[in-house]
Amino acid sequence: MEGASGQRPLGVAVLGHGTVGAEVVNIIREDALDLQERIGAPLELRGVAVRDASSDRGIPAELLTTDAEALVRRDDVDLVVELIGGIELPRTLVRAALDAGKSVVTANKALLAAYTGELAEAAESHNADLYFEAAVAGAIPVIRPLTQSLAGDRVDRVMGIVNGTTNYILSAMDESGADYETTLAEAGRLGYAEADPTADVEGFDAAAKAAILASIAFHTRVTASDVYREGMSSITAADLTSARALNCTIKLLAICERISGPDGRDRVSARVYPALVPREHPLATVAGAFNAVVVEAQAAGRLMFYGQGAGGAPTASAVMGDLVMAARNRVQGGRGPRESKYAKLEIAPMSDIVTRYYVNLQVADRAGVLSAVAAEFATRGVSISAVRQEGAGDGARLVVLTHRATDRALADTVAALENLESVTAVTSVLRLEGSAE
């Protein structure tokens, strides 16, 4: 059948019919005429792979199938949209699609962060497109600006809030003064946190996104296992109070940085952790479930991208943009940007990373404590920017803010502090990111 434009229709297979899949199917069906004009050929939905084809999903029953692999291999499927969870099943299906020369659009960050090399090579050798704008920061265009708009620039840093669940929790804790457990439970009730929130609160989701961002920003293959990761489940109401006193808030950040190695060669740092962020930093104002990514490039300077990082419709918007581009490439010939990994930069170990730190100590309330504590910092070359004593007696605490130092020097200092007789406990250690200094 020929479309109105005279072009052969392009067949689309959608794998998964959850929140995002349902929106994608909906847009393909509702906006068919607009999509056809933008692509130059009609898009035709060939099938939707689901686990259970018996439930009513508001789409014609003949489109539903439980055999995703057969759907992907159909001759009349040109484009595959992968929106199922997990890693191994989507890996098999995406490989099958690419090996059959079909272009793939996926929102699966975990898959990409683990197997981007394998998938990119499959796409390359079968001359297919592999697009994944929706894998990082939902509707916010981040992948395309990094791979295309900044293709002639030199990116130095990508720093973002890329997980809505943790940002919702941290924003709510900052506003209400409530503790982590209470706020997490509330987030679950409101639909902002999943029943098992581990991937979000322990930073696995953000780490997968950091791997993807670092790969494309620095033209180097970075996988999730290369990303240093700390979760935010240990952040307390007291940490947020201390942060406020320092005119900061706390955000779970994904940071990808180009840093200079000891041999003068650039290295890549990719890391995820909760950090103090000064209130005047653009990321500090990103509240609730919103996402934002700040990119610093040599010619462009600092750019910020802000919007909805999750949810069915916003993620579907990103998927549909990719789908239209992959479809256009089929009609016009040509391909989207390929994997760029030529720089092959080494991954810097966390111990070499230089940043600032906030250290909260429970101490004995007596003369000489500050001097003993300060000496441990000084011995390891960690310069103190500010110290404040809070409380008195058994509740006496010292809040120390440092200047820039290596993670190694700070870790050594903390180990020494823990052995100091006048220090009862090192209550928390957090990094401070995004300060002007």
Next chain:
Amino acid sequence: MEGASGQRPLGVAVLGHGTVGAEVVNIIREDALDLQERIGAPLELRGVAVRDASSDRGIPAELLTTDAEALVRRDDVDLVVELIGGIELPRTLVRAALDAGKSVVTANKALLAAYTGELAEAAESHNADLYFEAAVAGAIPVIRPLTQSLAGDRVDRVMGIVNGTTNYILSAMDESGADYETTLAEAGRLGYAEADPTADVEGFDAAAKAAILASIAFHTRVTASDVYREGMSSITAADLTSARALNCTIKLLAICERISGPDGRDRVSARVYPALVPREHPLATVAGAFNAVVVEAQAAGRLMFYGQGAGGAPTASAVMGDLVMAARNRVQGGRGPRESKYAKLEIAPMSDIVTRYYVNLQVADRAGVLSAVAAEFATRGVSISAVRQEGAGDGARLVVLTHRATDRALADTVAALENLESVTAVTSVLRLEGSAE
């Protein structure tokens, strides 16, 4: 000569060697190895067209030429970067380049806003690319997100601060309380305003950008002459004071909106004017010479893009991104997105636009004035949200804030107020944009 990658080198001609041109030439020469890896072939600078080839510009003399037209037509030139001012000369050169099948990257918003149709058709019929990310908001990726990332979504509104000079002036007036003339003079001294600031302060520059944004957001050809335009040179310190009292600031906005016409068909509104913006709106916090664009789309929700909208290096970053993409297309085959004008929406007249208004009146200080003034609003269906009296006696003023109404109803009301015996003068009328209501 074959490049290291085995691919034939791609020849680049740069037209213009001002602030941006010099940065572009610099990046092409300094980052040659990175660019080659990203493109898949070396870029080779064939020539730089300048008005005066005698001055020392730090580039080899044999690259300089005053014959731009001959440079553009050279057989060994594949890509042309147009960075000269004006409209007619660049139009001739860009046409010549496209007609010769060369891809073109331009930052020239005035050219595009006047002749986008002609140029897009030339690109189309010669299978060349025409990229122009740098024409709107400098380094901030806006064109690519709209044409590609949101290609599967439905954009409802694009609202931005796209002129750094006027934003610098309005931010400074808001901070200092100084008047327009003083602030403009200061902006000129600091290099934020040109010797002849007309294109900036009268909104011509922003209107050209609005035309480009509206065209791509709504798949409709919109030229600069379709854009309703008011400059900001009449904004007074008193306006900013009144705005502050309403918890607003004043920004020169470019607004592109999809609105529903009387026949139910969508129409496009593209307009530029200074407007009150509530302090809590993301655009209110964009200070100094920075630019920001807010895009509202049906699936994506609200997105914001923020960064440096002008300057040599930021603009060069956008130009280089386009250049790398156009060069990649030459190497890989295929083309970038073409002009999309299928929707052919009509342009809505300004009188049909619905927004809120701030009206500042000088009035006689006596009983019954407010009632007479309110009656004029009510008669024309313009509902008042708030009224405040300022001053007394000869200096008595009424500041009226309305609910949403058509521009026609507001204009009629203002005309009637001017004829009202108790109104000495209508001091200023500004629109209020971006309020939640």
